[in-house]
Amino acid sequence: MKTHVKALVVGGGAVGTSIAYHLAKRGWDTMLLERDELTSGSTWHAAGLLPYFNMSYATTHIHDYSIRFYKGLEAETGLNPGFFVVGNLRMAQTDARMDEYRLYATTAETCGVPYEWLTPDEIKARWPLVRTDDLKGALFHPTDGYINPADVTQAMAKGARQFGATIERKWQVDGYEWTGSEWRVTVTKMAEKGGNLVATDEQAVITAEHVVTATGNHAQRTARLLGIKIPAIPVEHQFIVTEPDPALVAWRDAGNPQHPVLRDADAKWYVREERGGWILGPYERGAPARFEYGCPDSFRADLFPLDLERIEEEYMSMIHRIPSSEQVGLKDDFNGPICYTPDGNPLLGPAPGLRNMWLAEGFSFGITAAGGTGHYLAQLMVDGEAEIDMGSLDPRRYGDWMTTEYAARKNEEAYEHVYILHHPDEERPACRPLRTSPAYDRQRRLGAQFGQVNGWERPNYYGPEDAPDSFDHDARSFRRGGWWPHAEYEARAIRERAGLIDATAFTKHLVRGPGATAFLDWFTCNALPKVGRVNLTYALSSAGTVRTEYTIVRLAEHEYYLVSAGAWAAYDHDFLVKAAEDKREEFGWIDIHDVSTQWGVFALAGPNARAILNDVVKDADPATVLSNKRFPWLSARDIELGMCPVRALRVAYTGELGWELHHPIEMQTYLWDLLMGAGERHGMALVGARAQNWLRQEKSYRAFGTELGRDATPLEAGLDRFVDLSKDFHGKAAMEQTGIRSKCVTLLIDGPEDADPWGREALYDGETRVGRLTSGGYSVVFGRSIGMGYVRPELAVPGTKLQVKMLDRRWPAEIVEESPHDPTNARIRADG
Template sequence: MKTHVKALVVGGGAVGTSIAYHLARAGWSDVMLLERDELTSGSTWHAAGLLPLFNMSYATSHIHDYSVRFYKTLEEETGLNAGFSVVGNLRMAQTQERMDEYMLYASTAETVGIPYEWMTPAQIKERWPLVNCDDLKGAIYHPTDGYINPADVTMAMAKGARQRGVVIERKWQVDGYEWTGSDWRVTLTRMVEKGGNLVASEEQTTITAEHVVTATGNHAQRTARLLGITIPAIPVEHQFIVTEQDPALVAYRKSNPEHPVLRDADAKWYVREERGGWILGPYERNAPVRFEYGVPDSFRADLFPLDLERIEEEYMSMIHRLPSSESAGLKDDYNGPICYTPDGNPLVGPAPGLRNMWLAEGFSFGITAAGGTGHYLAQLMVEGEAEIDMASLDPRRYGQDWMTTEYGARKNEEAYEHVYILHHPDEERPACRPLRTAPAYDRQKARGAQFGCANGFERPNYFGPLDAPENFDHDARSFRRGGWWQYAVDEATAVREGVGLIDATAFTKHVVKGPGATQFLDWFTCNKLPKVGRINLTYALTAAGTTRTEYTIVRLAEDEYYLVSAGAWTAYDGDYLRKAAEDKAPEFGYIEIQDVATQWGVFAIAGPKTRDVLNAVIKDADPSTALSNKRFPWLSCRDIELGMCPVRAIRVAYTGELGWELHHPIEMQNYLFDLLEKAGEPHGMKLVGARAQNWLRQEKSYRAFGNELGRDATPIEADLPRFVDLSKEFHGKATMEALGVRSKCVTVLIDGPDDADPWGREALFVDGKKVGRLTSGGYSVAFGKSIGMGYVAPELAKEGQKLKVLIMGTLYDAEVTCDSPYDPKNETIRKDV
């Protein structure tokens, strides 16, 4: 066995073999793959092998699309047939709301380039007469996907990897990882057969690797313990059953091609043909997690007992949809572990806090995602960045300081149950909530707050009526304008016309200080650093020159800075910041970084009447001028006193109105909330949630990280040259300039439908040709119509450009407007006393 490799991939399932293959294809000639048992002996062997292209995530859609295209090339390269049956995928709908979901998904498919077709019940019945279509509204059909043999595709990728120089070693278990400062020292133990079990022998060895990738599937919790980190990937039981032959199906197939994979999402199952019978795979309620604390040594390619009572409803609904299946008895059954994560998306990218350690864990649709994961993860490792923004899959999207096994287990069960539950873009899943709450949570809840969750934190989405009737559904979700829509309109209007108070406590906050802090941040970010007492908006770039993180930087002293970034990305931002500081400390000097996110609460107050509210409670020698432009100019920071509460006040407003962010000691939050609420009452101050704020920031063309700002576009492409100081050197500058402008961010006003707004997933067209996509969407109270932000070809990024946007299956007129269409000269936000 080799003793040193460039990259060591741990795990020999479909995901691991794909990663090894793609690393070799990307040019790394010294790659090894380790498997503790046999290739495919984890979840791969009992997977149904489905390849669904349907996915609401832009990044995951790209991954699935790559897999489907890649698997079709394997036989030509390796000579092994991967067992790909391109039968298509028919996803049926029993309700109009389900069809709305498909129409929203279709916009994502358009942006990725995934082909699809719409089918009516009559068309389904004509083509596949065994399907009962009486209660269907329609379906979306993908002609290019189908199913594949998981073992065959894994072996084909393994052969392709070997042909490219990858060494594959079986029956070796990793028992320890040690970072030496330059590479990983990995301790291995030989596994041997004993009485039908796989047990550790006394034979051990070590191998050093510059990079390690873990693709350990059901063993992710063991991997987490070995690495000393939290990985919220825990298996859930998944059952599927195989029937005996269905005589009607056998007769049908004598003169007809195979059925597509059938999915009745409202019945929560998939079905496909299997040798004249059917495979039924349900996603039922109450499927339990297994192996929360590790897989027993005795568990190999094993299964759990079938629980037919748990899937009785889904089984009966299959008989309803395929009446002929009732005559087919049960032939075989499977109940095996499949890993999930709290949001159902895998963990792909750098391990938090560790160098050159990469995770590829938590794949609930591992066969579908394996090919694309290998491709894009190899890009991350070899080139420094992938061509698509992988942030939504990054392992650091979950916090390391608050995430627990119990949380992961309960949320993973929920994610499994939600596979076929309607995926509303405004959905808020209830499991494990509330968990992280700011002190004012109870006060806001008592005032009608309906909460969303970001990074485990509860934050108000909107404030519903206090006098609602018993049957009022606060949680009404919709693909169109949901039950919350009018309340968000009222809140946005209040900010534009009066004053609103927003809880922004979930913001990520770091303090960076020390002798090397100024030089470091000047290199780390692309804008000029502010002077003491001032603030700047700036960006940290990737090595590829794209946007890695957005920061509001407050300069507290010559060598002390307060950094504010998006609330959902605390661990993601903190890990990148700390690693960069560690790298540059020898050059710049000592740099201290503190995560102070939970030490400071934040209220954002905004609107024309903001000063009226604050003047009533500010303690100052001259309260009437304390908040004037002269004493407290725009884009500055001052320590002030509101009643008895010390406040770090920052004059910015994400809404584009006159306003301040009031950063305060978290333990004083309830006092400050009560103080502001009382002071705001004479001025009609309204509590405002995140949804209204999201609309308001689009009226100002304020880009949002994870939407307009990401690792697939530079700040210049985001049309933010005013925040990029090209006179200085900064991380990623050369690569950013070399990229040029491939596309450009624009704001569009949309003459959309009366009952729906874009969600930020929609495709943009000119003359029937796709020319871009939205990254944000919503409603503008200032213009009385839908609004969105997104990317188009540079030549189309001009004011007045006519576009079409696909909303709920129909093309609507849209027009590129100026940057910051509301108050483009910033007169409102700079308003003086």
């Protein structure tokens, strides 16, 4: 066995073998270790389905790559991966489900994924065994189907060997040690004994520059060995195999093709053919998480007892949908562990706090994702970035606040929600509320309907004060939900009077020390602000794309307060700390603290914002303390509001006169009551995140995670004014070399009367797809739908007429000038 490699992959399921294949193909000396046999984890009992359907842009690309990749494996390796391209029929019983498919379909178009629409009559004509009288229609993917998990894994393993990778079985990792330049991995030889897998006395140490963990059900053991948290915990998944169905056998004997994979999402199951019978896989309520604290060493290719009572409803609905299956007996059953994460997306990318350690864990659709995972992770590792933005899958999207209990309960919820309607505005209720700001109870009593960001409860909008609970599911829709009129009122209030927004979830870092100035000047692309001033800036990836967005406040010569997106706290912290460590020898000592939980934030904005603060500010000359002369736009000052000390920043994400009021978290309820009293006299409304999202689009303000990400440079994002090309900064050369592949624009849209874009829609110029939306909503200023997105550079000109694909129709859209509302920023700079 080799004792030194460039990359060590731990885990021999479909995901691990794909990663080994793609790293070896890129020329890296790669070894894969498996503690048992290849496919002996969840891979062996997977149903092998390859569903395209996913609302995530990144995951759709991953699935698309997998499906195309698998089709070429036999020609490359000589091994048939057992790919049956029968298509995938996703049926809908309700109009809401059809709306979900229409939203997904336009996302699929942005990735080039083919699909077809079928009516109930067309379904019946093609597959007469399927009952269709209660269906609204279906979405059909003709190019996917199902695959044999063991066969495709062995084909990828052979391909990996052909590219020079080594695969070693019956070796278990028992320890990881980072030496400062490489990993020392202690491994133990495993052996069969009485049907069990047991450790022997034989050990070895492998050194590797990079390690990838793809340990599946054993992720909690991996987490303990690495000293980190990995919220990948298995959930039971059952599927049953029936005896041959005479009607199906007769159908096939007559020369008819296989049925596509059938998915009745409203009934929460999939069905496919299996040797003349059917495989039923339900996603029922009540499926429990397993192995919360680690998979037993004795658990190999094992299963749990079947719980038929738990899936009785789904089983009966299969009989309803395929009536001929009623007389068919059960031949086999499976109830095995499938890993999940709290949001259902895998953990793919750098491990938090560790160097050259990569996670590929939590794959609930591992066979579908395996091929694309290997491809894009290899890009990330070899090239520094993938061609698509992998941020939504990054393991650092979860912070250390997460516990095992939280992960287990949220993973159960993610399993249950596989077929529950995925509204773009969905807010899942499990484990909530957990992280709350002090003003939470006051906000809830006033009708706040909360969303969750990084575990924090944040008002999405304010409904009626007698709202029954904080998770108003009935307000959701693929069109304008019940929340829409409340958000419209709140947006108008900020434009016309004033609004108060709770932004406590912001990520906040204190960066100081002798090396802080030189480091931040290199780390970010804009000029650093002067003491007492504020700048918007960006940290870039090694590929020159946007890695994160910061509002930087310069508190002193070498002391800075950095504010970034609340959803990306651990992600930002890990990147910031690692970058500072890399540059400490060059720039000097740098002290970095995450102070997010020490500071609450209220954003006060609108034409009456200054009048409200004037009523409560304490100063020797309160009439002038908030004037442009003493407190200009893009500056920061320490002020006193009543008895509360406040670090006030004159910025406003809504594009109106306003301030961010950063305050000691323990004084939040006092400050809330103070501002509520003053605001009442000036028509202030309480405003949630949804109205704020609309308002920032009227100002063409980009948002990290939508317009800004690791697949676009700041110049492509149209942020030239925030890039100081006179200085050197991280990613500059790569940014300039990339050029302009596409350009970010703002569009006003004449869409349907009852719907607005969500930011997932394809953009067309005639019959040609030319871009995609990244954000969407409604403009109270223009009385039309609004969106932001990326188009071909030659089209990024105000006045260009395009179309947006919404609800399976193309609607007129026009590219408008930057900041269509108040383009000169006169309202933001208003004096008083």
